[in-house]
Amino acid sequence: MxxxxxxxxxxxxxxxxxxxxxxxxxxxxxxxxxxxxxxxxxxxxxxxxxxxxxxxxxxxxxxxxxxxxxxxxxxxxxxxxxxxxxxxxxxxxxxxxxxxxxxxxxxxxxxxxxxxxxxxxxxxxxxxxxxxxxxxxxxxxxxxxIDGNVQRVLSRLFNIDQPVDRKSGRVAIEAAADALxxxxxxxxxxxxxxxxxxxVCKPKNPNCGQCPLHSECLSRAEGTTRDRPVKQPKKRPKDVMVNFDVKRRKIGSGPLEWWIERRPQKGIWGGLESFPLVMTETTTPPPQEDAIWGPVLHILTHMRMNAWFHFSEIQTSHDAGGEETEGLWVAVTDSHRTWPRLIDKVLMDLQNQAVKN
Ligand code: SF4
CATH class of the missing domain: 1.10.340.30 (Hypothetical protein; domain 2)
Structure with a gap:
Protein backbone atom coordinates (compact mmCIF):
# COMPACT_ATOMS: atom_id res chain seq x y z
CA MET A 1 0.00 0.00 0.00
CA ILE A 146 12.15 10.62 13.55
CA ASP A 147 14.93 11.48 15.95
CA GLY A 148 15.02 14.20 18.62
CA ASN A 149 15.94 16.83 16.03
CA VAL A 150 13.07 15.96 13.70
CA GLN A 151 10.65 15.75 16.61
CA ARG A 152 11.60 19.27 17.68
CA VAL A 153 11.45 20.78 14.19
CA LEU A 154 8.06 19.27 13.37
CA SER A 155 6.51 20.09 16.73
CA ARG A 156 7.47 23.73 16.13
CA LEU A 157 6.67 23.86 12.44
CA PHE A 158 3.14 22.55 13.05
CA ASN A 159 2.84 23.98 16.59
CA ILE A 160 1.97 20.55 18.04
CA ASP A 161 0.74 21.04 21.61
CA GLN A 162 0.54 17.34 22.57
CA PRO A 163 3.45 15.85 24.56
CA VAL A 164 5.79 14.20 22.04
CA ASP A 165 6.60 11.47 24.54
CA ARG A 166 2.90 10.48 24.76
CA LYS A 167 0.92 8.58 22.17
CA SER A 168 -1.12 11.59 20.98
CA GLY A 169 2.01 13.65 20.34
CA ARG A 170 3.86 10.75 18.73
CA VAL A 171 0.98 10.14 16.33
CA ALA A 172 0.92 13.81 15.31
CA ILE A 173 4.69 13.86 14.70
CA GLU A 174 4.57 10.59 12.73
CA ALA A 175 1.76 11.87 10.52
CA ALA A 176 3.69 15.07 9.79
CA ALA A 177 6.94 13.21 9.10
CA ASP A 178 5.17 10.72 6.85
CA ALA A 179 3.66 13.53 4.79
CA LEU A 180 7.00 15.28 4.41
CA VAL A 200 19.15 25.87 12.91
CA CYS A 201 16.11 24.77 14.92
CA LYS A 202 18.23 24.14 18.02
CA PRO A 203 16.70 23.20 21.38
CA LYS A 204 17.32 26.46 23.26
CA ASN A 205 17.83 29.16 20.67
CA PRO A 206 16.30 28.35 17.29
CA ASN A 207 17.81 30.58 14.65
CA CYS A 208 14.51 31.39 12.96
CA GLY A 209 16.05 34.21 10.93
CA GLN A 210 18.18 31.65 9.04
CA CYS A 211 15.45 29.03 8.69
CA PRO A 212 14.22 28.09 5.21
CA LEU A 213 10.76 27.48 6.72
CA HIS A 214 10.58 30.75 8.59
CA SER A 215 7.39 31.92 6.86
CA GLU A 216 5.65 28.55 7.18
CA CYS A 217 6.43 27.91 10.85
CA LEU A 218 3.31 28.04 13.03
CA SER A 219 5.04 28.18 16.41
CA ARG A 220 7.21 31.08 15.26
CA ALA A 221 4.05 32.92 14.17
CA GLU A 222 2.29 32.09 17.47
CA GLY A 223 5.32 32.82 19.66
CA THR A 224 5.45 29.29 21.10
CA THR A 225 8.86 28.09 19.90
CA ARG A 226 10.21 28.04 23.48
CA ASP A 227 7.35 25.77 24.55
CA ARG A 228 7.79 23.23 21.75
CA PRO A 229 8.22 20.33 21.84
CA VAL A 230 5.88 19.73 24.78
CA LYS A 231 7.21 16.95 27.03
CA GLN A 232 5.89 15.22 30.12
CA PRO A 233 7.66 16.29 33.32
CA LYS A 234 10.75 14.15 33.85
CA LYS A 235 10.85 11.65 36.69
CA ARG A 236 13.39 12.56 39.35
CA PRO A 237 16.45 10.31 39.00
CA LYS A 238 16.55 7.82 41.86
CA ASP A 239 19.24 8.10 44.54
CA VAL A 240 21.43 5.06 44.96
CA MET A 241 24.48 4.27 47.02
CA VAL A 242 27.23 2.11 45.56
CA ASN A 243 29.85 0.55 47.79
CA PHE A 244 32.94 -0.59 45.91
CA ASP A 245 35.22 -3.23 47.40
CA VAL A 246 38.66 -2.02 46.31
CA LYS A 247 41.43 -4.55 46.80
CA ARG A 248 44.94 -3.50 45.86
CA ARG A 249 48.36 -5.02 46.08
CA LYS A 250 51.99 -4.34 45.28
CA ILE A 251 54.25 -7.28 44.86
CA GLY A 252 58.00 -6.60 44.96
CA SER A 253 58.98 -4.02 42.40
CA GLY A 254 55.85 -4.66 40.32
CA PRO A 255 53.25 -1.96 39.67
CA LEU A 256 50.40 -1.14 42.01
CA GLU A 257 47.53 -3.42 40.95
CA TRP A 258 43.77 -3.49 41.51
CA TRP A 259 41.38 -6.42 41.63
CA ILE A 260 38.80 -6.04 38.86
CA GLU A 261 35.84 -8.25 37.93
CA ARG A 262 33.64 -8.31 34.85
CA ARG A 263 30.05 -7.17 35.43
CA PRO A 264 27.15 -9.40 34.38
CA GLN A 265 25.87 -8.61 30.86
CA LYS A 266 22.54 -7.33 32.17
CA GLY A 267 22.12 -4.33 34.42
CA ILE A 268 24.24 -1.31 35.08
CA TRP A 269 27.65 -1.27 33.37
CA GLY A 270 26.80 -4.65 31.84
CA GLY A 271 29.85 -6.47 30.45
CA LEU A 272 32.32 -3.84 31.70
CA GLU A 273 35.04 -4.35 34.28
CA SER A 274 34.66 -2.90 37.75
CA PHE A 275 35.67 -3.25 41.36
CA PRO A 276 33.19 -5.63 42.98
CA LEU A 277 30.23 -3.53 44.08
CA VAL A 278 27.00 -3.54 46.03
CA MET A 279 24.27 -1.08 45.05
CA THR A 280 21.39 -0.04 47.31
CA GLU A 281 18.59 2.52 47.02
CA THR A 282 19.43 4.78 49.94
CA THR A 283 20.93 8.16 50.69
CA THR A 284 22.31 7.13 54.09
CA PRO A 285 26.12 6.98 53.97
CA PRO A 286 27.89 3.80 55.12
CA PRO A 287 29.49 3.73 58.62
CA GLN A 288 32.79 5.57 58.53
CA GLU A 289 35.93 3.47 58.74
CA ASP A 290 39.61 4.20 58.18
CA ALA A 291 40.00 2.87 54.69
CA ILE A 292 36.99 4.47 53.08
CA TRP A 293 36.82 7.19 50.47
CA GLY A 294 33.79 9.06 49.20
CA PRO A 295 31.24 10.00 48.39
CA VAL A 296 31.93 10.53 44.70
CA LEU A 297 28.79 11.83 43.03
CA HIS A 298 28.16 10.28 39.63
CA ILE A 299 25.06 11.26 37.67
CA LEU A 300 23.51 9.01 35.03
CA THR A 301 20.31 9.74 33.11
CA HIS A 302 18.15 7.72 35.49
CA MET A 303 20.08 7.79 38.76
CA ARG A 304 22.18 9.91 41.09
CA MET A 305 24.88 7.69 42.44
CA ASN A 306 26.86 8.28 45.62
CA ALA A 307 29.90 6.06 45.35
CA TRP A 308 31.98 4.91 48.33
CA PHE A 309 35.26 3.05 48.02
CA HIS A 310 36.35 0.62 50.73
CA PHE A 311 40.04 -0.21 50.49
CA SER A 312 41.95 -3.26 51.58
CA GLU A 313 45.59 -4.16 51.00
CA ILE A 314 46.15 -7.70 49.75
CA GLN A 315 49.42 -9.60 50.18
CA THR A 316 48.87 -12.40 47.74
CA SER A 317 49.87 -13.41 44.29
CA HIS A 318 46.59 -15.35 43.96
CA ASP A 319 43.14 -14.29 42.81
CA ALA A 320 41.23 -12.12 45.25
CA GLY A 321 37.66 -13.01 44.23
CA GLY A 322 35.34 -15.70 45.49
CA GLU A 323 34.86 -19.04 43.76
CA GLU A 324 31.90 -17.75 41.78
CA THR A 325 33.63 -14.72 40.32
CA GLU A 326 36.06 -14.19 37.53
CA GLY A 327 38.51 -11.40 37.91
CA LEU A 328 42.10 -10.34 37.56
CA TRP A 329 44.77 -8.03 38.92
CA VAL A 330 45.39 -5.06 36.66
CA ALA A 331 47.61 -2.00 36.65
CA VAL A 332 45.91 1.30 35.88
CA THR A 333 48.36 1.93 33.09
CA ASP A 334 46.82 -0.94 31.09
CA SER A 335 44.92 1.09 28.49
CA HIS A 336 42.99 -1.92 27.16
CA ARG A 337 40.74 -2.20 30.16
CA THR A 338 37.04 -1.36 29.80
CA TRP A 339 35.69 0.02 33.03
CA PRO A 340 33.02 2.67 33.51
CA ARG A 341 34.03 6.31 33.38
CA LEU A 342 33.55 6.61 37.15
CA ILE A 343 36.13 3.88 37.82
CA ASP A 344 38.46 5.32 35.19
CA LYS A 345 38.44 8.65 36.96
CA VAL A 346 38.81 7.22 40.44
CA LEU A 347 41.65 4.91 39.41
CA MET A 348 43.57 7.74 37.79
CA ASP A 349 43.15 9.83 40.95
CA LEU A 350 44.34 6.95 43.10
CA GLN A 351 47.27 6.22 40.82
CA ASN A 352 48.30 9.89 40.91
CA GLN A 353 48.13 9.87 44.70
CA ALA A 354 50.24 6.72 44.81
CA VAL A 355 52.89 8.33 42.58
CA LYS A 356 52.96 11.47 44.79
CA ASN A 357 53.35 9.39 47.98
S1 SF4 B 1 11.19 29.03 12.07
FE1 SF4 B 1 12.36 28.74 13.90
S2 SF4 B 1 11.15 27.43 15.23
FE2 SF4 B 1 10.29 27.31 13.16
S3 SF4 B 1 11.25 25.51 12.27
FE3 SF4 B 1 12.48 27.27 11.67
S4 SF4 B 1 14.06 27.43 13.26
FE4 SF4 B 1 12.46 26.08 14.04
Missing amino acids: ANHSQIRDMNGPHPFTVKLLSWYENHARDLPWRAHPEPYATWLSEVILQQTRVDTGTAYWHRFLNAFPNVKVLASANSEDVMAQWKGLGYYSRARNLHAAAKAIVHDLDGQLPETAEGWKRLPGIGPYTAAAIASICHQEAVPV VSSQNPGISNQAWMELGAL
Whole structure:
Protein backbone atom coordinates (compact mmCIF):
# COMPACT_ATOMS: atom_id res chain seq x y z
CA MET A 1 0.00 0.00 0.00
CA ALA A 2 1.31 3.43 -0.89
CA ASN A 3 2.05 5.70 2.05
CA HIS A 4 1.20 9.42 2.21
CA SER A 5 4.51 10.48 0.75
CA GLN A 6 4.13 8.21 -2.30
CA ILE A 7 0.58 9.44 -3.00
CA ARG A 8 1.55 13.09 -2.58
CA ASP A 9 4.86 12.74 -4.42
CA MET A 10 2.97 11.96 -7.61
CA ASN A 11 2.54 15.74 -7.69
CA GLY A 12 6.12 16.34 -6.51
CA PRO A 13 7.51 16.56 -2.99
CA HIS A 14 5.74 18.56 -0.30
CA PRO A 15 6.45 22.30 -0.76
CA PHE A 16 8.13 22.43 2.69
CA THR A 17 10.45 19.63 1.65
CA VAL A 18 11.28 21.39 -1.62
CA LYS A 19 12.38 24.48 0.29
CA LEU A 20 14.26 22.39 2.80
CA LEU A 21 16.15 20.42 0.14
CA SER A 22 17.33 23.57 -1.54
CA TRP A 23 18.62 24.83 1.86
CA TYR A 24 20.27 21.45 2.54
CA GLU A 25 22.13 21.55 -0.74
CA ASN A 26 23.97 24.65 0.45
CA HIS A 27 24.25 23.96 4.18
CA ALA A 28 24.71 20.22 4.73
CA ARG A 29 27.79 19.39 6.78
CA ASP A 30 30.48 17.45 5.04
CA LEU A 31 30.39 14.24 7.12
CA PRO A 32 32.49 11.27 6.05
CA TRP A 33 29.68 8.68 5.98
CA ARG A 34 27.55 10.89 3.72
CA ALA A 35 29.80 10.92 0.65
CA HIS A 36 29.09 7.34 -0.47
CA PRO A 37 26.45 5.95 1.86
CA GLU A 38 27.11 2.29 2.44
CA PRO A 39 24.91 0.26 4.86
CA TYR A 40 27.58 -0.97 7.29
CA ALA A 41 29.27 2.42 7.65
CA THR A 42 25.90 4.21 7.85
CA TRP A 43 24.73 1.79 10.53
CA LEU A 44 27.87 2.52 12.59
CA SER A 45 27.42 6.27 12.21
CA GLU A 46 23.78 6.14 13.29
CA VAL A 47 24.53 4.06 16.39
CA ILE A 48 27.56 6.14 17.41
CA LEU A 49 25.73 9.45 16.96
CA GLN A 50 22.70 8.44 19.01
CA GLN A 51 24.16 9.81 22.24
CA THR A 52 27.36 11.45 21.05
CA ARG A 53 28.29 14.80 19.53
CA VAL A 54 29.26 14.76 15.86
CA ASP A 55 32.89 15.86 16.38
CA THR A 56 33.55 13.14 18.99
CA GLY A 57 31.47 10.60 17.07
CA THR A 58 33.40 11.14 13.82
CA ALA A 59 36.71 10.19 15.45
CA TYR A 60 35.14 7.02 16.91
CA TRP A 61 33.50 6.17 13.60
CA HIS A 62 36.93 6.21 11.86
CA ARG A 63 38.49 4.24 14.71
CA PHE A 64 35.74 1.59 14.80
CA LEU A 65 35.67 1.21 11.02
CA ASN A 66 39.41 0.85 10.98
CA ALA A 67 39.34 -1.90 13.62
CA PHE A 68 36.27 -3.68 12.17
CA PRO A 69 36.07 -2.76 8.46
CA ASN A 70 33.05 -4.95 7.71
CA VAL A 71 30.31 -6.91 9.43
CA LYS A 72 32.19 -10.23 9.23
CA VAL A 73 35.23 -8.83 11.01
CA LEU A 74 32.99 -7.26 13.66
CA ALA A 75 31.06 -10.51 14.16
CA SER A 76 34.24 -12.53 14.67
CA ALA A 77 35.89 -10.03 17.06
CA ASN A 78 35.92 -10.86 20.76
CA SER A 79 33.73 -8.71 22.98
CA GLU A 80 36.69 -7.26 24.94
CA ASP A 81 38.13 -5.84 21.70
CA VAL A 82 34.77 -4.35 20.70
CA MET A 83 34.39 -2.75 24.13
CA ALA A 84 37.97 -1.48 24.00
CA GLN A 85 37.30 0.35 20.71
CA TRP A 86 34.15 1.85 22.24
CA LYS A 87 35.95 2.93 25.39
CA GLY A 88 35.17 6.54 26.32
CA LEU A 89 31.93 6.77 24.31
CA GLY A 90 29.71 5.61 27.18
CA TYR A 91 26.32 3.87 26.85
CA TYR A 92 28.11 0.57 26.29
CA SER A 93 24.89 -1.25 25.50
CA ARG A 94 25.24 0.29 22.02
CA ALA A 95 28.51 -1.58 21.48
CA ARG A 96 27.10 -4.82 22.85
CA ASN A 97 24.08 -4.55 20.54
CA LEU A 98 26.22 -3.70 17.51
CA HIS A 99 28.28 -6.79 18.17
CA ALA A 100 25.21 -9.00 18.72
CA ALA A 101 23.56 -7.68 15.53
CA ALA A 102 26.74 -8.31 13.51
CA LYS A 103 26.79 -11.92 14.76
CA ALA A 104 23.09 -12.33 13.87
CA ILE A 105 23.74 -10.99 10.36
CA VAL A 106 26.60 -13.41 9.80
CA HIS A 107 24.92 -16.47 11.36
CA ASP A 108 21.28 -15.96 10.36
CA LEU A 109 21.47 -13.84 7.20
CA ASP A 110 24.54 -15.34 5.60
CA GLY A 111 26.45 -12.11 6.12
CA GLN A 112 23.99 -10.03 4.07
CA LEU A 113 22.86 -6.77 5.67
CA PRO A 114 19.08 -6.20 5.51
CA GLU A 115 17.75 -3.88 2.78
CA THR A 116 14.49 -2.81 4.43
CA ALA A 117 13.59 -1.02 7.63
CA GLU A 118 11.57 -4.07 8.73
CA GLY A 119 14.59 -6.31 8.20
CA TRP A 120 16.86 -4.01 10.24
CA LYS A 121 14.33 -3.81 13.07
CA ARG A 122 14.55 -7.56 13.59
CA LEU A 123 18.19 -7.25 14.69
CA PRO A 124 19.21 -6.77 18.33
CA GLY A 125 19.22 -3.18 19.53
CA ILE A 126 17.95 -1.64 16.29
CA GLY A 127 14.87 0.50 16.79
CA PRO A 128 12.59 2.25 14.30
CA TYR A 129 14.85 5.31 14.07
CA THR A 130 18.06 3.48 13.10
CA ALA A 131 16.20 1.08 10.82
CA ALA A 132 14.48 3.92 8.94
CA ALA A 133 17.69 5.91 8.66
CA ILE A 134 19.68 3.06 7.09
CA ALA A 135 16.85 1.89 4.81
CA SER A 136 16.10 5.38 3.51
CA ILE A 137 19.69 6.56 3.15
CA CYS A 138 21.15 3.38 1.65
CA HIS A 139 18.15 1.73 -0.04
CA GLN A 140 15.87 4.68 -0.86
CA GLU A 141 12.97 3.27 1.15
CA ALA A 142 10.42 6.06 1.71
CA VAL A 143 10.17 5.78 5.49
CA PRO A 144 10.45 8.88 7.68
CA VAL A 145 13.23 9.11 10.25
CA ILE A 146 12.15 10.62 13.55
CA ASP A 147 14.93 11.48 15.95
CA GLY A 148 15.02 14.20 18.62
CA ASN A 149 15.94 16.83 16.03
CA VAL A 150 13.07 15.96 13.70
CA GLN A 151 10.65 15.75 16.61
CA ARG A 152 11.60 19.27 17.68
CA VAL A 153 11.45 20.78 14.19
CA LEU A 154 8.06 19.27 13.37
CA SER A 155 6.51 20.09 16.73
CA ARG A 156 7.47 23.73 16.13
CA LEU A 157 6.67 23.86 12.44
CA PHE A 158 3.14 22.55 13.05
CA ASN A 159 2.84 23.98 16.59
CA ILE A 160 1.97 20.55 18.04
CA ASP A 161 0.74 21.04 21.61
CA GLN A 162 0.54 17.34 22.57
CA PRO A 163 3.45 15.85 24.56
CA VAL A 164 5.79 14.20 22.04
CA ASP A 165 6.60 11.47 24.54
CA ARG A 166 2.90 10.48 24.76
CA LYS A 167 0.92 8.58 22.17
CA SER A 168 -1.12 11.59 20.98
CA GLY A 169 2.01 13.65 20.34
CA ARG A 170 3.86 10.75 18.73
CA VAL A 171 0.98 10.14 16.33
CA ALA A 172 0.92 13.81 15.31
CA ILE A 173 4.69 13.86 14.70
CA GLU A 174 4.57 10.59 12.73
CA ALA A 175 1.76 11.87 10.52
CA ALA A 176 3.69 15.07 9.79
CA ALA A 177 6.94 13.21 9.10
CA ASP A 178 5.17 10.72 6.85
CA ALA A 179 3.66 13.53 4.79
CA LEU A 180 7.00 15.28 4.41
CA VAL A 181 9.37 12.48 3.43
CA SER A 182 10.10 12.49 -0.27
CA SER A 183 9.43 9.15 -1.97
CA GLN A 184 11.90 10.06 -4.72
CA ASN A 185 14.72 11.07 -2.42
CA PRO A 186 13.89 9.78 1.07
CA GLY A 187 17.47 9.48 2.32
CA ILE A 188 18.34 13.06 1.47
CA SER A 189 15.05 14.49 2.71
CA ASN A 190 15.37 12.62 6.04
CA GLN A 191 18.90 13.86 6.50
CA ALA A 192 17.80 17.39 5.63
CA TRP A 193 15.14 17.43 8.38
CA MET A 194 17.65 16.15 10.91
CA GLU A 195 20.21 18.70 9.74
CA LEU A 196 17.75 21.57 10.14
CA GLY A 197 17.22 20.53 13.76
CA ALA A 198 20.94 20.14 14.42
CA LEU A 199 22.06 23.41 12.81
CA VAL A 200 19.15 25.87 12.91
CA CYS A 201 16.11 24.77 14.92
CA LYS A 202 18.23 24.14 18.02
CA PRO A 203 16.70 23.20 21.38
CA LYS A 204 17.32 26.46 23.26
CA ASN A 205 17.83 29.16 20.67
CA PRO A 206 16.30 28.35 17.29
CA ASN A 207 17.81 30.58 14.65
CA CYS A 208 14.51 31.39 12.96
CA GLY A 209 16.05 34.21 10.93
CA GLN A 210 18.18 31.65 9.04
CA CYS A 211 15.45 29.03 8.69
CA PRO A 212 14.22 28.09 5.21
CA LEU A 213 10.76 27.48 6.72
CA HIS A 214 10.58 30.75 8.59
CA SER A 215 7.39 31.92 6.86
CA GLU A 216 5.65 28.55 7.18
CA CYS A 217 6.43 27.91 10.85
CA LEU A 218 3.31 28.04 13.03
CA SER A 219 5.04 28.18 16.41
CA ARG A 220 7.21 31.08 15.26
CA ALA A 221 4.05 32.92 14.17
CA GLU A 222 2.29 32.09 17.47
CA GLY A 223 5.32 32.82 19.66
CA THR A 224 5.45 29.29 21.10
CA THR A 225 8.86 28.09 19.90
CA ARG A 226 10.21 28.04 23.48
CA ASP A 227 7.35 25.77 24.55
CA ARG A 228 7.79 23.23 21.75
CA PRO A 229 8.22 20.33 21.84
CA VAL A 230 5.88 19.73 24.78
CA LYS A 231 7.21 16.95 27.03
CA GLN A 232 5.89 15.22 30.12
CA PRO A 233 7.66 16.29 33.32
CA LYS A 234 10.75 14.15 33.85
CA LYS A 235 10.85 11.65 36.69
CA ARG A 236 13.39 12.56 39.35
CA PRO A 237 16.45 10.31 39.00
CA LYS A 238 16.55 7.82 41.86
CA ASP A 239 19.24 8.10 44.54
CA VAL A 240 21.43 5.06 44.96
CA MET A 241 24.48 4.27 47.02
CA VAL A 242 27.23 2.11 45.56
CA ASN A 243 29.85 0.55 47.79
CA PHE A 244 32.94 -0.59 45.91
CA ASP A 245 35.22 -3.23 47.40
CA VAL A 246 38.66 -2.02 46.31
CA LYS A 247 41.43 -4.55 46.80
CA ARG A 248 44.94 -3.50 45.86
CA ARG A 249 48.36 -5.02 46.08
CA LYS A 250 51.99 -4.34 45.28
CA ILE A 251 54.25 -7.28 44.86
CA GLY A 252 58.00 -6.60 44.96
CA SER A 253 58.98 -4.02 42.40
CA GLY A 254 55.85 -4.66 40.32
CA PRO A 255 53.25 -1.96 39.67
CA LEU A 256 50.40 -1.14 42.01
CA GLU A 257 47.53 -3.42 40.95
CA TRP A 258 43.77 -3.49 41.51
CA TRP A 259 41.38 -6.42 41.63
CA ILE A 260 38.80 -6.04 38.86
CA GLU A 261 35.84 -8.25 37.93
CA ARG A 262 33.64 -8.31 34.85
CA ARG A 263 30.05 -7.17 35.43
CA PRO A 264 27.15 -9.40 34.38
CA GLN A 265 25.87 -8.61 30.86
CA LYS A 266 22.54 -7.33 32.17
CA GLY A 267 22.12 -4.33 34.42
CA ILE A 268 24.24 -1.31 35.08
CA TRP A 269 27.65 -1.27 33.37
CA GLY A 270 26.80 -4.65 31.84
CA GLY A 271 29.85 -6.47 30.45
CA LEU A 272 32.32 -3.84 31.70
CA GLU A 273 35.04 -4.35 34.28
CA SER A 274 34.66 -2.90 37.75
CA PHE A 275 35.67 -3.25 41.36
CA PRO A 276 33.19 -5.63 42.98
CA LEU A 277 30.23 -3.53 44.08
CA VAL A 278 27.00 -3.54 46.03
CA MET A 279 24.27 -1.08 45.05
CA THR A 280 21.39 -0.04 47.31
CA GLU A 281 18.59 2.52 47.02
CA THR A 282 19.43 4.78 49.94
CA THR A 283 20.93 8.16 50.69
CA THR A 284 22.31 7.13 54.09
CA PRO A 285 26.12 6.98 53.97
CA PRO A 286 27.89 3.80 55.12
CA PRO A 287 29.49 3.73 58.62
CA GLN A 288 32.79 5.57 58.53
CA GLU A 289 35.93 3.47 58.74
CA ASP A 290 39.61 4.20 58.18
CA ALA A 291 40.00 2.87 54.69
CA ILE A 292 36.99 4.47 53.08
CA TRP A 293 36.82 7.19 50.47
CA GLY A 294 33.79 9.06 49.20
CA PRO A 295 31.24 10.00 48.39
CA VAL A 296 31.93 10.53 44.70
CA LEU A 297 28.79 11.83 43.03
CA HIS A 298 28.16 10.28 39.63
CA ILE A 299 25.06 11.26 37.67
CA LEU A 300 23.51 9.01 35.03
CA THR A 301 20.31 9.74 33.11
CA HIS A 302 18.15 7.72 35.49
CA MET A 303 20.08 7.79 38.76
CA ARG A 304 22.18 9.91 41.09
CA MET A 305 24.88 7.69 42.44
CA ASN A 306 26.86 8.28 45.62
CA ALA A 307 29.90 6.06 45.35
CA TRP A 308 31.98 4.91 48.33
CA PHE A 309 35.26 3.05 48.02
CA HIS A 310 36.35 0.62 50.73
CA PHE A 311 40.04 -0.21 50.49
CA SER A 312 41.95 -3.26 51.58
CA GLU A 313 45.59 -4.16 51.00
CA ILE A 314 46.15 -7.70 49.75
CA GLN A 315 49.42 -9.60 50.18
CA THR A 316 48.87 -12.40 47.74
CA SER A 317 49.87 -13.41 44.29
CA HIS A 318 46.59 -15.35 43.96
CA ASP A 319 43.14 -14.29 42.81
CA ALA A 320 41.23 -12.12 45.25
CA GLY A 321 37.66 -13.01 44.23
CA GLY A 322 35.34 -15.70 45.49
CA GLU A 323 34.86 -19.04 43.76
CA GLU A 324 31.90 -17.75 41.78
CA THR A 325 33.63 -14.72 40.32
CA GLU A 326 36.06 -14.19 37.53
CA GLY A 327 38.51 -11.40 37.91
CA LEU A 328 42.10 -10.34 37.56
CA TRP A 329 44.77 -8.03 38.92
CA VAL A 330 45.39 -5.06 36.66
CA ALA A 331 47.61 -2.00 36.65
CA VAL A 332 45.91 1.30 35.88
CA THR A 333 48.36 1.93 33.09
CA ASP A 334 46.82 -0.94 31.09
CA SER A 335 44.92 1.09 28.49
CA HIS A 336 42.99 -1.92 27.16
CA ARG A 337 40.74 -2.20 30.16
CA THR A 338 37.04 -1.36 29.80
CA TRP A 339 35.69 0.02 33.03
CA PRO A 340 33.02 2.67 33.51
CA ARG A 341 34.03 6.31 33.38
CA LEU A 342 33.55 6.61 37.15
CA ILE A 343 36.13 3.88 37.82
CA ASP A 344 38.46 5.32 35.19
CA LYS A 345 38.44 8.65 36.96
CA VAL A 346 38.81 7.22 40.44
CA LEU A 347 41.65 4.91 39.41
CA MET A 348 43.57 7.74 37.79
CA ASP A 349 43.15 9.83 40.95
CA LEU A 350 44.34 6.95 43.10
CA GLN A 351 47.27 6.22 40.82
CA ASN A 352 48.30 9.89 40.91
CA GLN A 353 48.13 9.87 44.70
CA ALA A 354 50.24 6.72 44.81
CA VAL A 355 52.89 8.33 42.58
CA LYS A 356 52.96 11.47 44.79
CA ASN A 357 53.35 9.39 47.98
S1 SF4 B 1 11.19 29.03 12.07
FE1 SF4 B 1 12.36 28.74 13.90
S2 SF4 B 1 11.15 27.43 15.23
FE2 SF4 B 1 10.29 27.31 13.16
S3 SF4 B 1 11.25 25.51 12.27
FE3 SF4 B 1 12.48 27.27 11.67
S4 SF4 B 1 14.06 27.43 13.26
FE4 SF4 B 1 12.46 26.08 14.04
